[in-house]
Amino acid sequence: MKRNMDSWVKNVIASDKRLAMPIITYPGLALTGNTVLEFVKSGKKQFECIRALAEKYDSIAAVTVMDLSAEAECFGSQVRFSENEIPTVIGKIVSDEESISALAVPKPGAFRTAEYLISTELAASAIADRPVFGGMIGPFSLAGRLFDITEIMMEMMLEPEMIKALVAKAAEFLQAYAQAFKDAGANGIIVAEPAAGLLSPEKSAEFSYEYLKKIIAAVQDDSFIFILHNCGNTKNQVKFMQSTGARGLHFGNAVDMTLILPQVRSDMLAFGNIDPVKVIKLGSPNDVRRSVRELLDKTAEYPNFVLSTGCDTPPASPLENIDAFFESVYDYNNR
Amino acid sequence: MSILNEISEKLQAGNRNAVKELVQKAIDEGLSAKVILEEGLLAGMSIIGEKFKNEEIYIPEVMIAARAMNAGSELLKPLLASAGVKATGKVVIGTVKGDLHDIGKNIVRMMMEGKGLEVHDLGVDVSAEQFIAKANEVDADIIAMSALLTTTMTEMKTVIDAIKAAGLRNKYKIMIGGGPVTESFCKEIGADAYTPDAATAAETAVKLCAGK
Numbered sequence: 216m217k218r219n220m221d222s223w224v225k226n227v228i229a230s231d232k233r234l235a236m237p238i239i240t241y242p243g244l245a246l247t248g249n250t251v252l253e254f255v256k257s258g259k260k261q262f263e264c265i266r267a268l269a270e271k272y273d274s275i276a277a278v279t280v281m282d283l284s285a286e287a288e289c290f291g292s293q294v295r296f297s298e299n300e301i302p303t304v305i306g307k308i309v310s311d312e313e314s315i316s317a318l319a320v321p322k323p324g325a326f327r328t329a330e331y332l333i334s335t336e337l338a339a340s341a342i343a344d345r346p347v348f349g350g351m352i353g354p355f356s357l358a359g360r361l362f363d364i365t366e367i368m369m370e371m372m373l374e375p376e377m378i379k380a381l382v383a384k385a386a387e388f389l390q391a392y393a394q395a396f397k398d399a400g401a402n403g404i405i406v407a408e409p410a411a412g413l414l415s416p417e418k419s420a421e422f423s424y425e426y427l428k429k430i431i432a433a434v435q436d437d438s439f440i441f442i443l444h445n446c447g448n449t450k451n452q453v454k455f456m457q458s459t460g461a462r463g464l465h466f467g468n469a470v471d472m473t474l475i476l477p478q479v480r481s482d483m484l485a486f487g488n489i490d491p492v493k494v495i496k497l498g499s500p501n502d503v504r505r506s507v508r509e510l511l512d513k514t515a516e517y518p519n520f521v522l523s524t525g526c527d528t529p530p531a532s533p534l535e536n537i538d539a540f541f542e543s544v545y546d547y548n549n550r
Numbered sequence: 551m552s553i554l555n556e557i558s559e560k561l562q563a564g565n566r567n568a569v570k571e572l573v574q575k576a577i578d579e580g581l582s583a584k585v586i587l588e589e590g591l592l593a594g595m596s597i598i599g600e601k602f603k604n605e606e607i608y609i610p611e612v613m614i615a616a617r618a619m620n621a622g623s624e625l626l627k628p629l630l631a632s633a634g635v636k637a638t639g640k641v642v643i644g645t646v647k648g649d650l651h652d653i654g655k656n657i658v659r660m661m662m663e664g665k666g667l668e669v670h671d672l673g674v675d676v677s678a679e680q681f682i683a684k685a686n687e688v689d690a691d692i693i694a695m696s697a698l699l700t701t702t703m704t705e706m707k708t709v710i711d712a713i714k715a716a717g718l719r720n721k722y723k724i725m726i727g728g729g730p731v732t733e734s735f736c737k738e739i740g741a742d743a744y745t746p747d748a749a750t751a752a753e754t755a756v757k758l759c760a761g762k
Contacts, residue, residue, distance in 0.1 A: 295650060300701055303650045365656045368610045369617060372564060413609040413653075451605070492730040496700050529700050 216343050220402055220440045223346060224462050224484055227275060228519045232548045233511050235522040236275045236486060237540060238405075241301065242495075242532040243268040251530050252298050255282050258333025265338045269345065272541050277342050279335050281350035281407055281527055285328050286388065287360040289321040299530055307363040312374075315381045318361070320388050323395035332399045339400030346403060348442065349396035353408025354430075355423035357385040364410060371422055378422065386426040393434045393441075403440040405465060409526075412447010412469070420455040427459040435460065442486065446526040453478035468525030472510065476517045485517065488525035489540070495524060496532040500539035507543035553579065557590030557622065562598055564614030566621045573622040583629035587666070591619050591626075595664030602661075603749045609657060616660035623663075637668035639759025642685045643694040644676030645728075646705035651698035654728060654748070658694065661752035667759070678705075678712035685722055691759045694725040694751070695741075703730050707739040723758040727751055 227234060244251065246267035249260050261280050269277045284294045284302040293305045309315045324332060331349065339347045352360075358381045359367045371378040389406075396404050411423040431441045443456055446467025453475060456464050463484035466475055472487050479485040487510075489495065494506045507522065514520040522544060528537075551559075553576050560568040569591075576586045598615045601607045641662055645655050652674045662669045670688050672680055676695075685693050693713070697703040706726050713719050724741040736744035743758060745751040 297648075300699060305650060364653050365613070368653075369613045372610045372614045415608040415611070418608070418610065448605070492700055493732060497730065497732075531701075 216339060216400070216402075217438055218346060218402055219437055220346065220462070221437045223402075224440065224482075227484060227521065228482070230518075233522060233544055234275045235273070235541065235544045236278070237489070237495075237522070237524040237537070238278055238281070238491070238527045239268065239272075239495075239524065239532070239537055240264060240278055240280050240527070241530040242528050242534065242537055244530060245534050246271065250298050251300060252296055255280065255285075255296070255302055256327060256330060258330035258337065261330065261334035262337035262341070265334065265347075266341055269342050272537065273545070274345070275521065276346045276348050276402075277338055278348045278405060279331060279338060279350050279401075281352075281405070283352045283356065283407060284360070285326065285331060286352050286357050286385075286392065289325040289328055289388065290318065290361055292360060301527075301530065304360040307361060307366070309361050309381060310366075312377050312380075315377060315384070318381070318384055320384050323388070323392040328392060328395075332395055335396055335401045336399040339402070347401050349393075349399070349401040349404040351389060351392055351396070351404060351406055353406050353411065353423060353443075354382050354386040354389055354426040355414075355419075356408050356410040357389065358382045359410045361385070367410075368413065371418070375421075382422055382426055386430060390430040390433055393430060397434060397439045401439065403442060403462075405442045405444055406461075407444045407446075407527075409444075409446050409467075411452070412445045412449055412467070416451045416455055419452050420458070424455045424459050427461070431460040435462070442484070444486075444526075450474055457483065463521075465523060466525065472520070473513050476514060476520060479519065481519055483519060484521055485519055486521045486523040488523065491524040491526050491528040491532070495536050495540070496529045498536065500535050503536045503539040504543045507540055508547065511544070511547050553581070554586065554590040554593070557586065558594035558597065561591060561594035561615055561618045561622065564611065564618050566614075566618040569618040569622045570625065573625050577625065577629065583626045583633060584635045587623065587626050587630065587635075591622050592664065592666050595619050599661060599664055599749050599752065603747075609653075612657065612660060616664060619664060638666040638756055639691040639762075640668045640670070640688055641692040641694050641755055642670045642672065642681060642688065642690045643696070644672035644681060645674040645696045645698075646702050646709065647675055647677045648705060649697050649699055649702035650674045651696075654698065655696035657748040658696065658727065658751045661748045662694075662755050665752045665756050667752070667755055678709040681709050682713060682716055682718065685718075690722060691762055692723045692725055692755055694727070694755070696726075697728040697731060700730045703728065703735065706731075706741065710740055723762065725751065725755060725758070
């Protein structure tokens, strides 16, 4: 459903309630009884899970699936699938200037990206009470999957122009992919750029955020917003993340939100950052309640803060912990 | 500036060719391989480790420094061997079976090498049998395991159980790390040390080797 996302952002900030938008699509599989493998290969199954989550939980937006391998697969990367784990890219498909120059930029909708666009289209037409956000990888993280993440860390220092040529190709694809999410009816997109969190603030800007800035300028408008996720150590990157023009920033549990929030502009949304593994997947409902309460207390003076998980929550995280997450927000608002 | 300081500085800048040339020059000038290693290469990596810990530099800078160190230490290896100089300790490292993530493990390996440890990297998707076979082969002090997934971290216990079953538990110290791993998980599965980051992992490995 088309909606004015500028007003939505303003309403979220103006709300007198503490609000939440955890990334819990994979644990939602417990509601529909699918395996991860079935899920990442079927847009219809993804949609059923997203709808089931939206019916059960009071999240401010519905979030589609993020596996961060689908985009590399479009470029030709090999992906290892397993029944109950998120797919992983294997090996590399480019290693030098020649192979980067020869690398063809695929069209959105190739391979499994078609399924993510289908799930978005179905979710956007069926879920009317909240925005629907698509999900995709960021340009530097995608380039890292194509080149090998360890090797790109060295080559970006030694052959920066060569790596920038690769990031530019990744960005070209991602701009078209973001546009395809918009055309499919999404109200925005969460861009996950974890590899930029391994870089110095200046290098993260040079190799990632400059490219994102162009993508966002081309696709973002009043009906479609970008939320930039980086689960690395972003304490010193906030100003560069803001410079991309994204309307929201989403932070991982590697950072202390009390150090982040003073740096975020008050008209931008800032999401974060309950540990999705140690608390949501491996903790008890009491651990979840304690973590949520503490984070809401610490962030009480920031109306632009939206409670979330620090990253994608792993498959098979207990639903009672997700229940505890939302119950804690409800209890906090009704104290 | 002494040649050893120069080696350290070029290493910190990640200048592999300059490090190689300077190490060769130091050898030609008659400096002992042990001195070049400790006061040139490892001194440089020690500064890199500190700067990384203090967030003055980041992963790419560490990696190119480690690459420069390796270029220098390749020249020293035969000289160190013939002089009977032994590494601070030996580590067998890998990402556990079923898990293909390796950047965290690679950074730990580089930081450990920067502390003068001899590190044997088995890569990703490493089985208990492979960890044990390599540790026996190289007479390791430490077996270090990495996992990024909650579904594969349990494989660490499988490896420890296999080490116990082989009667080798007292022979090897066991270190674990990775995104979902915690101190309490370390205790639960009977590993010797959990470290939350690469710099601490390298420091802990040196201590464990010294304490053996």
